[in-house]
Amino acid sequence: MRKKIVLILLACGAGIALFAAGSHAQRRTFSHTTAAHRTGKFASCTSCHVLPTKNWTSARPDKDKPYPDTRNFPSHASCFGCHTKDIYSNGGAFCGTCHTVPTMRARALLSFPIKSHARQFDIIFPHDKHQELIAENTVRETPYATAHFVNASFLVDDKSKPTFYNCAICHETRTVLPKFGTRKIVDVKSASDTPLPDTFTKPIVASFFKDSPDSHASCFQCHYKFQNLPPGKNNCSGCHVSAAPYFEGKTLERYSLKFDHDRAGHVEKDCAFCHVRIAQNADVRTLKDADVPIASCKGCHATQENDPAKSVLRTEVAARESSIAEKKPAFQCTYCHTAAIGRFDTPASHKFP
């Protein structure tokens, strides 16, 4: 009797182990890098992914107005040719790759794309090639002169004024405060081990920041169904390149957290006036250091004018140098920076002859 029980238990255990192993293998996150998924007829993304999917007209989770897009998993036909055996084994556990319930009777689909899964592709966006798009900034049209945007006379709402395309096609001012943080500094010494408490003339709000596209909405204005792409780039992999799986960080990191894009003096400026390096960049991943060089700031903030804001770069650099010369605690640069950055050694680029 005891032997029978032991045998039954062993058999159950083996069965559970087999099921678990089988289920685990068949519930793996779909990998685009599996050899079978990227060779032969599957070398092209369009062998599985349809543009647009049938459900493109339904409400979008991002609340954008619906537009033709890939909004669903590939159809069964994409998988069944190779995975028929998997579908009919282990009670349909394989179906859990796309369906909420991993059974052969599954109906409801997981949300596409699956946000809990690591991303498997990087986006290549060559800013340099898109320069032609980046034209004049729009002038705000208001029926009255406003206090923070001073003009010599009343502005008349002029609907005939053209709207030129600029960086704002893709990079809009944020309306929701993102997670933000300080960008790491490397290879620079700290001039002070005691960071001062941070103070802000204006608390950090959403409009300090710009966003970046996280959908096809802006791209498809010119490139829907691979329009206007050069030979060799007119497919999904023209923009989406295979990458080691990663989770995208949601924290916006800056060297100068106090910079407010929306304040007077900044908001009227053309993006390209400060963002000099990006216009030459073919792949953002290769852009090391700040996109905005300090030279961009010096034009307005390192003048000889008798206005604290307009000479602040000179004042703060001088204050740092004299604090060192007088062997006092190192002055910390806080007009633009929080103490996390402002307490480090002054870079050579910030100094004056």
Place this chain on the structure above:
Amino acid sequence: MIAVGAAVLLFGTSALPRLSAQPRPSGTGVILWQGLNIKGPGGRSALARKRFFLYSGTLSENKALVDAVKAADITSRNCYYAGAKASACLINWLEEENCESPFCRKITQDDVASVPEFKAAFDKGLASYGSRSDLALDWIFDSMPPDLLSGYALKRRALLEQLQKQFPFKQEVISSRTAQAQFVGLAPGTYVVTNLIPIEINKSSYVWAYEATVSANKTVSLRPSLTATAAGGVFVQKELKQCMASECPGKG
């Protein structure tokens, strides 16, 4: 005694705030191209959103480059679009705001009504996007023929790439709305700034190649002119052939 002295020295220095021990390193300079004084049609800045290129060395050291930019010829915007069978209304739309391509500015319903190419693209979009007029308008570029959309820009780019291949540049920038372009992070020395391929302004083409000497932590300004060369500068003006009248019938 020596040990005490050493201890005092050690203790004394460690009590001071950490001082920067770096000697003042040599800095880099900036060249600022300021083209706001150059006006195009309607008094608008003609050098806003244009590319400028930086080369190391003097003008005489870059003689081959200078000779090549002097010899560079472009087709006028008017002739390119006329050759691409664009309507007078499309050419008028481009010339109105000194645009090189329809990508330049947002196309409105009024533009769709007055420019046949935009109307055709809009109608094509309506058919493609389930009669969604907002999509047909927002995605109008997807429905336009490539030669009208980007042909002119690609032609200019082909000339640019040919010259860039022959003469690789050190830096390239695109000028701002106020026709300013900055070359930053430059080691002290002499450089040449040029637009490389001619820029069309008021039915003529212009090339500038100016020399600038950069010092550490200083900004050198260059101001182009339409009528005279700056000292040490190269200036080429050529009249551009116009192929087609661009009056748009019915446009106010």
